[in-house]
Structure formats: structure tokens, C-alpha cells
């Protein structure tokens with residue numbers, strides 16, 4: 238038998254060569270990855286950055302334990318939301334003073350959507366994606382009920398046409414650049430421009446983009462954005478989220494949850510709300526500082542990292558995964574759900590298979606951690622800071638073995654946990 242250029246041996250050799258030439262390879266040392274695990278679920282919960290344990294220890298023992306309440310000033314706990322917001326800003330193309338860190342994505346979405354609607358008080362329609370992450374759709378519906386608006390669900394592929402035809406009634410379009418199931422990447426610049434063309438605002442949910450690929454919020458003239466801290470930013474379970482408010486909207490930014498930390502004079506303890514100037518008004522209440530300081534330490538994994546280089550490596554990883562899947566999974570019941578054109582995919586590859594759930598479980602037992610999204614999607618996320626090309630090859634090879642041998646049909650892989 239001759240090994241063709243796309244045969245497994247050639248792909249294994251290609252993976253090795255790509256790793257040898259990888260200028261970002263050393264960044265993997267910024268993470269503490271367990272032995273024997275190939276981690277392809279950093280799009281759900283990023284791996285543990287090496288800087289985090291000591292930072293959390295310091296936050297707990299010294300800052301909390303010893304410095305106590307003095308830490309608000311002495312360790313600048315007060316400044317953390319905007320300080321960390323600026324650090325995140327660098328990764329999403331936002332100049333300083335436009336990002337606040339805190340609370341969850343769900344809470345930030347609620348605030349961003351209400352603020353967007355109030356910035357366009359004469360408009361009744363809120364557009365969102367029927368395939369958007371559930372929380373984004375639920376909150377859009379809730380905000381609409383609260384403010385007397387109408388939610389219209391328009392697939393991202395039809396959004397530009399709908400905006401052009403009926404955009405004069407649209408207050409805000411709320412979408413994610415990366416489809417969390419298929420990994421399809423939308424054209425943020427074009428869609429933002431299409432909304433602005435008809436006077437509507439755009440709210441981007443960057444959960445699957447922040448830290449995964451370059452996002453030029455300022456460059457595309459973005460209005461509002463939110464995103465979470467625990468996916469590609471690797472801030473840890475329940476890490477605080479962030480909100481971006483473009484500088485030009487900050488004076489009129491009138492969100493729903495007006496907490497005392499966003500007050501112009503928080504320690505004047507006034508009985509009515511007067512917003513702080515600038516992005517500070519997007520602060521809410523006392524932030525979860527232990528989580529926030531963990532996120533701050535986690536973000537040092539991006540120190541000196543050029544997001545364009547990170548994107549190039551990410552595309553190299555996902556491209557190799559697709560080539561391996563084509564060559565090695567043929568005839569085993571898989572189809573590729575992720576666009577093949579590099580500019581149309583995020584940092585994830587999704588496959589469909591009728592038996593996605595048990596296959597993912599069997600894969601995990603072998604040490605390859607991806608996840609499954611109902612009904613039939615196997616999802617693999619590639620954080621280019623720590624995933625290697627050899628990981629990619631080994632993951633597909635294991636998928637092939639599990640499926641070709643029927644290993645996944647063992648009944649232990651059919652047991653469903655609460656979280657999938």
C-alpha cells in the first residue's frame with residue numbers, strides 16, 4: 238500500500254513539521270495542562286494559566302487575609318474592573334476607556350440591550366439570531382417585553398438584506414460573530430456597516446471571539462459588545478464578563494442595572510443615581526474580586542502575543558483538523574459543519590454524527606476533551622495558545638478508531654450527565 242500525501246502518515250508528518258515551525262509553541266508553557274489530556278474545549282472553559290494559582294493565593298492570603306478592607310485602595314481593588322477592561326480591550330481592538338469587566342455575560346447583555354434600545358427610542362424592533370446562544374435570545378425577549386419592543390429572529394445570513402429593507406425600524410441588531418455550534422464566522426465589519434447605514438446599532442456578543450481571533454471593535458466602528466472571561470480568555474470557571482461601550486455612546490449610555498459602583502460619586506452615598514463619566518458608568522456593584530484577579534492573571538498569557546499570529550496558528554490548527562477529518566473519517570458517518578474557507582470560520586471545528594454523544598464520551602475517556610451540542614454536533618475548540626498540531630492529528634486519529642471499531646457503542650458512553 239502506498240501512502241498518499243493526504244494519508245495518515247503524511248498528515249502526522251505534516252503535524253510534526255507545523256509544530257516544529259510554530260513560533261508560538263512556547264506559549265503552551267503559560268498553561269498548566271494535565272498529562273495525557275488533549276484539551277479541545279477551551280471554547281467552553283479555558284485551561285488553567287500557570288500564573289493563576291499564585292495570583293489567587295496572593296489575593297486570598299495577602300490581599301484579603303492581611304490587607305483586609307485596605308485592599309480597595311492599597312491593592313487597587315477599586316480600579317480592577319476598568320484596569321482589566323483595558324487589558325481585554327487590547328485583545329478586541331478597543332482603545333483604553335471603553336471596556337468594563339464584571340458580572341456575567343447574561344447580565345452584561347441585559348444592560349447592553351436596554352441601553353441600545355434607549356439610544357434609539359423611536360425604534361421598535363430588536364433583531365437577533367434564531368441560532369444565537371440561548372441566553373442571548375432569552376434576554377432579548379425579556380428586554381423586549383420590558384420596553385414594549387418586538388424581537389425579530391433573522392438568520393445572520395439574511396441580516397444585511399433585512400436591514401437594508403426594513404432597518405429604519407430597527408433599534409439594535411444583536412449577534413455573535415462566531416456561531417457557537419458550527420464555528421461559522423460572520424463579517425463583523427460589513428454587518429456593523431449595514432446596521433449603521435440605516436441608523437441602527439449593533440451589539441456584538443464576543444464570547445467565542447475574544448482571545449480567539451483579532452476583533453477590531455474600534456476599527457469597524459462598533460457600538461456595543463459583551464463577552465465572557467472563561468472561554469478563550471481562560472479566566473476560570475465563572476470568570477467575570479465584560480462590556481464595551483464605544484466612547485461616542487458613553488455620555489448617553491443608560492443601562493438597566495444602575496449600581497452604586499457606576500455612580501459619579503459612589504461614596505457620597507446619594508439616594509438618586511447620577512452616572513459616572515466615561516466607561517465607569519458601566520460598572521454595576523461590588524465585583525467578584527477573587528474571580529476578577531484570577532482573570533487578570535490569566536490574561537498575562539496573552540502578554541506580547543500578536544493576535545494576527547495567533548489567528549494564523551488557529552487557522553493552521555483548524556485547517557489541519559479539516560484535512561485530517563477528510564482523509565481519516567471518510568465513510569464513518571461524519572459530516573463537517575464548519576465552513577472550509579478560512580475567513581468564514583472561528584477557532585472551532587464542528588462535525589455532525591448521528592451518535593455524537595457517545596462518540597464524544599468515548600473520545601473523552603481516551604483523553605481528548607471536546608464537547609457535544611444537541612442534537613448531533615461534536616465540537617472542538619482550538620486555543621492556539623496551547624493546542625498543538627500533533628494534538629489535532631491525534632484527536633482525529635482517536636475519533637477514527639472509536640468510530641471504526643464501534644468502541645463508542647458501549648453502554649457506559651450512553652449515560653447522560655447534567656452538563657453536556
Ligand SMILES: *Cc1c(COP(=O)(O)O)cnc(C)c1O
Pocket residue numbers: 341342343344370372373413417442444445465
Ligand atoms: C458562553 C456564552 C454565553 C454565556 O453566558 P453566561 O452568562 O456566562 O452564562 C452567552 N452568550 C454566548 C454567545 C456564549 O457563547
